[in-house]
Amino acid sequence: MLKGVPKILSPELLKVLCEMGHSDRLVISDGNFPAESMGKDAIVIRCDGHGVPELLDAILQVFPLDTYVEKPMNLMEVMKGDNVETPIWETYKEIVAKHDSRGADAIGQIERFEFYDESKTAYAIIATGESALYANIMLQKGVVTD
Template identity: 70%
Template sequence: MLKGIPEIISPELLKYLCEMGHSDRLVIADGNFPTHSVGKDAHIIRMDGHGVCEILDAILKLFPLDTYDPHPVSIMEKVPGDTVATPIWDEFKEIVSKYDTRKDAIGSIERFKFYDEARKAYLIIATSEKALYGNIMLQKGVV
């Protein structure tokens, strides 16, 4: 056991977070995200039974966001014409604002471009999140 590490952060996840360098990206994916096909070149950690928001909050306690990028956090945009509600985005904003004071730290990326960017991620965390468009990408900064 270590002090100050959130219980939800496994030793394997902590290892990958430590290995990541400046500008490396991680994706916390909802339950519908094609984690294994998109993440062929990424490290993948399954965190079944957990939602994106609880994982996001725990990671941001340890993970510096990139201060050189105006939007170090990205969410997947809705497909044009999709009218599904996305209340999880408000939760994302609330959590990110606890760790980053920029009002515009969160940007959005068109769905298929999000997949393309996720293919370059160092780490993808697969969750049991049921919220649609509940995917979020973080870009690591420096300490």
């Protein structure tokens, strides 16, 4: 164990976050996301017993969001015709506001199938046990300036 590092961040996950460079992308997926098939060229880390919000909060304590792009965090857009509420997105906005001065302005949306395509180029995918629908997020890493 280490001081100052959230306990939810496993050694494997910390290693991956540290290996990532500027502009590399990380997907934190819900339990329905096809992490293994999307992550054939990525590192897939299983965190099945955890939800996306708790992982997002812990990751953003050590992971800077990219300041060179307008929307360094993107959500999977709800498909037209899907009658789905996404209250978890409000939780994401609160978490991002704690760690990035842009708050909700740092968050964008990507159409579902485009999100899948972009996930195939991510550095890593974290597969969670999150049960909320449309809870997938993609983060773009920034530069550590401290």
